[in-house]
Amino acid sequence: MSDQKSYSGRCFCGAVGIVATGEPATMGYCHCASCRHWSAGPVNAFTLWQPHTVRVTKGGEHVENYQKSDTSVRKFCELCGGHLYTDHPTWGLTDVSAVLLPDLDYVPALHINYQESVLPIRDGLPKYRDMPVEMGGSGDLLPE
Template sequence: MEHTIQCLCGAVKMKLIGEPMQCVYCHCDDCQLVHGGAYLPAAMYLTSQAQIVDGDPVRWRLKTTERATCRQCGTRMFAEPAGLGVRSITASLLPEGVFRPAFHMQCQHAVLPIQDELPHFKQYPAIFGGSDERMPW
């Protein structure tokens, strides 16, 4: 399966190859500040599966996570959490049906507990090198 996604103005295009490793809700304080929300829905792809095919996004970091944003319209395209080898694609850019969340992560920074059936990991789950410690919600 292959999808092409783009920023809101179409200046930056990306090719996504295959299925995401995981779809998550990230509650880290970095995502909260950058996206202006309590958490960010994101699809995690291996870096090799998420390729820029057109345009030249601005790369920057607020804290530790490098991010890519369209120079023209400001759309937040993806983040690259240090040491994970993944690109975290902003879920609102994905075609319908691709985002299927599996868990919440970095819940130690959560604004409020989210009550749903998904696991809520305090930091990163084991799949991303974490401890699998869960929040006691």
């Protein structure tokens, strides 16, 4: 039996449940146009997990995919359109939107794709022009 903490979430209508176990690899904000468009907001708050720690616990038959690029396979509920998570196969990580895990203490560590920001955020966190080197980016930082 695992003593790791689990965080439960669900789609908008509640038909699909997910759980993330343990702790995320990192948490932060993405400012890219694709994430903004998908999330319908000026910034996307993400939590990145090892894929084996995120699983569907209910309503798996309602999970649909949308793949716009090689870096992201977005998962959503076919009934309500509610977002669930995004697989990032090139990074070997799964992104669960922070809002879906209400019991997780969200502590962001960085901003990515800040060059595309439409909402400047002055919080003292590193602002990567694109992404850290470990994620295939330049690693270049931008000032607040």
